[in-house]
Amino acid sequence: MSKNVDLNQEGVQVKKSACYFCHQNCGVLAYVKDNKVLAIEGDPEFPTNQGGLCCRGNAALLHLDHPDRVNYPLKRVGKRGEGKWEKIPWQQAIDEIAARLQDIKQKFGPEAVATAGGTQRTDDWARRRFMNYFGSPNGFHNAHLCWIPTFMVETAIYGWCPFDLDIGNSRCLVLWGQNPGASGMPEMHHIKELQDKGLKVIVIDPRFTETAAKADLWLPLRPGSDLALALSWLHVIIYEGMADDDFLTNWCTGYEELAAHVVDFSPEWAAPLTWLTPEQIRAGAVMYATNKPGNIQWGTSVDQIGRPAGATMHARALLRAVTGNLDLPGGDLLTGPSKDFITDEEMEANDVLTAGQKAKQLGSDKFKMVTWPGYQRIADLTKKFWGKAPTAEWMCEAHPPSVFRAIISGEPYPVKALLVSATNPISSYGETKLVMEALRKVDFMIAHDYWMTPTASLADYVIPSAGALERPTITSSYGCADFLLASQRAIQPMYGRRNDYNFWRDLGLACGQQGNWPWETVEDAYFDKIKGLGYDAKTYDEFVENQRFHFPEREYSKYKERGFATPSGKVELYSSVLEELGYPPLPQYVGPTENEIDNPELAEKFPLVLTTGGGFMPFHHSEHFQITPLRYLNHSPYMDINPETAAKLSIQDGDWVWIETARGRIRQKANLTPGIDPRVVFTQRGWWYPERDMRDPVLGGCMESNANVLTTTADVDCDPFSGAWANRGLMCRVYKAEQAAEKEVC
Amino acid sequence: MPRYAMVIDTRRCIGCHSCTAACKIHNELPDDMVYNPVTTVGPVGIFPNLSLSFLPLLCMHCDNPPCVDACPTQASQQREDGVVFVEDSKCVGCLSCIMACPYGARHHNHATGTVAKCDFCKHRLAIGKLPHCVATCHQKARIFGDLEDPESEVSKLVNGNRTVRLLSELDTQPSVFYIY
Amino acid sequence: MSNKHQSWGWMLAVDFFFAGAGGGMLVLAALVELFGNSRMSLAGNLLGPAFMCIGCIFLIFELGKPFRAWRVFMNPKAILTVGAWTMSVAIATAFVYAAMALPAKAFPLNLLPFDPIVWRDWVWAGKLLAVVNLITGLVVATYPGVLLGRLKGRPFWTGPGIMALFLLSSLVTGTAAHYLCGFVTEAPSVVVWNALPGVFALLLMFQLVLWIGYLWIKQSGATENEAAAARRWTSGDRSLAGKGAFLFLGTLVPLVLALLPNPAAQAVAAALVLFGGVTMRLLVIKSGDDRTYLPGEKRYNLRLPNGDEAFLHKSAH
């Protein structure tokens, strides 16, 4: 890449590629010559980013050929974590890994092999396909923290998850624990433009964020208290005459039960729980209910509040129903899965896995919503109604902390191999000490990644992954959207890298899955997926070059003809599916996972409320800390603390401080800001230091500032519906650190 | 002859630093150099009554550029289209221009000994493309164009009189205009 | 590295000191020539342009690209160019002037078969050179102040005040230097010689008053940035150097000593004045680090790396 490269020179092709440094998958134009990318820029014709790119997107070429990238399969030659590796050919790596997996399968059963993933770093139906043919139900992602439980709870109630907003026609947008100003930039400009035309925006967030600063109403609630807020909004809307009676009588069941259930959840009741005033609570409910059509946008916060998460998702879902905001123009659309193209689920081969193996899925006895019991029930319903089911990879997974515990204890059965692909669990899974113990303990581990991450450092094999410019991308919201955006690879993978798809396919073939992998390349598979759409394309690339998008005509109020994909065919305010699975059919109030009311002794020791994580620029979870120009803009971790609290603790802006919970402590720098309640602190997530020693025990300083050292995954702290663990709304204490983080300065 | 200008709509800016990164990366700036920082103003106030905004910066391409006047070598120049730039081969690194610029828009390149600064991406203008920081801003908070062209968006915004300039009391006549 | 070293360093201050003192010496010598019908000591007259040469050397080393130094002559609109030209002329004419007093028997002239200083006895030439030196000396003594005073974004400097302070300091240090030179080679006429301590005492008094006034005005200045910059001198991190080294040791003490009828005390006073002159310039140059920061800029800069962070110097592990 050079400033003076001539893009008009002969032989330069413009490829319609994508960025995959977050799920937005912004459109990228790549200028390519001789399998080299000369330059990239945002694709002006792409509907979301419209020519723009964020910090990370701009760094694509620095990422593509960064000197620290793992470019060839590496086999451990020293002790685990010792940092001694041997480069080996791809096929050798595949064969050796396959032999080891087959051996484990033979001795301990296929369920002794688990896979860990991140959230949509790449599409993962091929991983599921591999696992189904292999016979293990123990694939998982940390997607528990990221939309998946929301999807399943909402689908239980009204037959699909309304993640597609008809925001152009909306009059009110509730950003519930969502901060597009730092996390979903390309979407933020639409909000601003619509705000200028009168859209009301409510932000529910303990911090005064980039987005809150532009909102019409900001509700800085106590972290983790979202349930109390949702319940009292239900109360206000129902008891102050703002409910959509027509929709409720004709299209919902259980309205009376709901009304009776929320009778006591007044704003006055919720105020001390949420730290909002009754007026603030009422103002929010009124703004949402009276500016119809309106949307409640999913934000990842509710997925991460632990114990009250499922009930909160439930209550939040009911708000859409009582206001009649479902599936109408400008409302929250229930599109269902695509009728037009082959969905991810249809490529996963879920039928291959036997009922016996499904029953062994770790955690499925405790947490039913996103494991086989709940998934099966919901998939049956949606198949009957929509003809298709949600993607199983993501929506039907082993419970990650339960797998880590099984690795450590051998209970209920041994788990001997962990295939880590597209995740850095040490950074992003909960309760890092537990994760670390499991990773050190597991007999066999591979890491499939771009980098030698702290996790990869502990692996037996590291497999180099090809990135977004080196592979095609289909963007379709975890395979659950009825639309898709397609992008092509700009170049073939560099060095010895391979696509994630090819890794799973090659591993499958080496494990005896011949005949089950008809598509040699990702393009072959994707072409299969889209060829039924009726566009005149003979290859996947042709589709991308000529069409690129498939947006079906929007249909509103489909329920008027067909009802909803629930047992009763109506929106089940009183949920029969939840009841069947053993959960409360109406959202019962549960306090935040750790809180001063239910656990006064804990609050005495840990007097401040902690919330961990939230996207911040320019990083994506544990990624991009190696990219110097990005790191320069944000070189050390910061936690937010109110100046009043800081003064009491003799903490000054920029001081290193310890943040400690019952699980452990970490160091970050203090960012003094009035934008947070004096009783709350917020830590950044994802931090590790690629510039440090990557060998065990330093592992890139991955415990030093890592927010997940603080979080909890104990079964009792998890959401009983989904098993999602608790990152937000915990109790902590903060004190000044005498020293800077180690080796901050060299 | 065009007269280039930028309008920055701070109401749209979300402080994402994409423009900063785009400039650093595509213009291959040394690690420690930032031509176009985006500062955070606030939050101001007492919880929960607050305000917060972001201020994207860059060289103001002053119509009356004190940096050019201060430069003893004529390495610092202004083109007719308003672009203020440094001709590196003439620069002696006396830093007079750095000291003269009230906006902190000039930077000493410690590796080369000379001074560097935002040049409105003149290499991009030459091929009909927008400056990197403008093209990459997904919020369209940075708007670039020709003030001589009455139809350009910048002309309309500037002539619509809703814009202000930074440190206007210094009479530097910036070509960068802000909407608050 | 890092954005934190983005302003002039100590060598420029030293340049300003030598150039200023040199300029002051030229002015004084010219005044004595024109109105006193006398001459300063040979050492003094040589030291004036020599000081300027030393200043130039420091200036060149301050440059990021010393080998391109000749380019500073290129922009007549730039104060620095004006300064460079004037200084060059001043150095030349001042040496020509000083040479008039160089004994033909002195080394190295005695090696030559003839006396190259043919203008030695041209009285009119002495007067003419004095006029030129008066003008160029004044310019050289003043231009650093003009340069700084015009920099609108540096609140401690902005305005004509700094020009007066630099001119004054140049004259004081120039006078002091002449006085000390009188001990090296034959002093000028008794009247002039005896007057010098008084002159620098008087100038020091002005200096004291003007500086106190300057700091006071800045501190109650129009903008918060000005006030903050001045506060660093009066009560902040620069107050020890500012008040102690410059105003007390470099100004007040020599003022008192100069008034004592004792050549030794007066010599000490002169030395202290020189010390004060350097200190003042170092401090003034440092004070230019504080720009008129734009909203949020200070915190932004504070959060950038210092330059010594490990990630910037990563060597593969």
Ligand SMILES: Nc1nc2c(c(=O)[nH]1)N[C@H]1C(S)=C(S)[C@@H](COP(=O)(O)OP(=O)(O)OC[C@H]3O[C@@H](n4cnc5c(=O)[nH]c(N)nc54)[C@H](O)[C@@H]3O)O[C@H]1N2
């Ligand atoms: N405390 C706390 N924890 C959190 C959160 C929080 O807010 N607070 N947020 C949660 C959320 S929302 C999420 S989504 C998760 C994110 O968790 P993860 O998705 O696990 O994110 P990372 O830990 O950054 O790991 C991603 C890894 O995948 C690699 N990678 C990226 N793309 C590819 C690819 O295409 N192929 C392969 N093979 N590798 C790839 C990257 O280099 C990186 O090492 O974290 C969750 N954890």
Ligand SMILES: Nc1nc2c(c(=O)[nH]1)N[C@H]1C(S)=C(S)[C@@H](COP(=O)(O)OP(=O)(O)OC[C@H]3O[C@@H](n4cnc5c(=O)[nH]c(N)nc54)[C@H](O)[C@@H]3O)O[C@H]1N2
């Ligand atoms: N820059 C950047 N962008 C990203 C990512 C990234 O890592 N970096 N990750 C991507 C991923 S995987 C995801 S899932 C999305 C997530 O994007 P979002 O859904 O916007 O979620 P977050 O940014 O994690 O958190 C949003 C807000 O929740 C607030 N919050 C914290 N605790 C609580 C609470 O208890 N209740 C409520 N109501 N709010 C709370 C935080 O202050 C934060 O501002 O972002 C994506 N975009």
Ligand code: SF4
């Ligand atoms: S990382 Fe940035 S550029 Fe890439 S897809 Fe996400 S928002 Fe778009």
Ligand code: SF4
């Ligand atoms: S890219 Fe645009 S929105 Fe982002 S900081 Fe720059 S100007 Fe602001």
Ligand code: SF4
């Ligand atoms: S902002 Fe500074 S560098 Fe840019 S033209 Fe104005 S004075 Fe010169």
Ligand code: SF4
């Ligand atoms: S540093 Fe270079 S550009 Fe700046 S004034 Fe000196 S010579 Fe001119």
Ligand code: SF4
């Ligand atoms: S115009 Fe170009 S050089 Fe100037 S700040 Fe923007 S990207 Fe950087």
Ligand SMILES: [Mo]
């Ligand atoms: Mo996520």
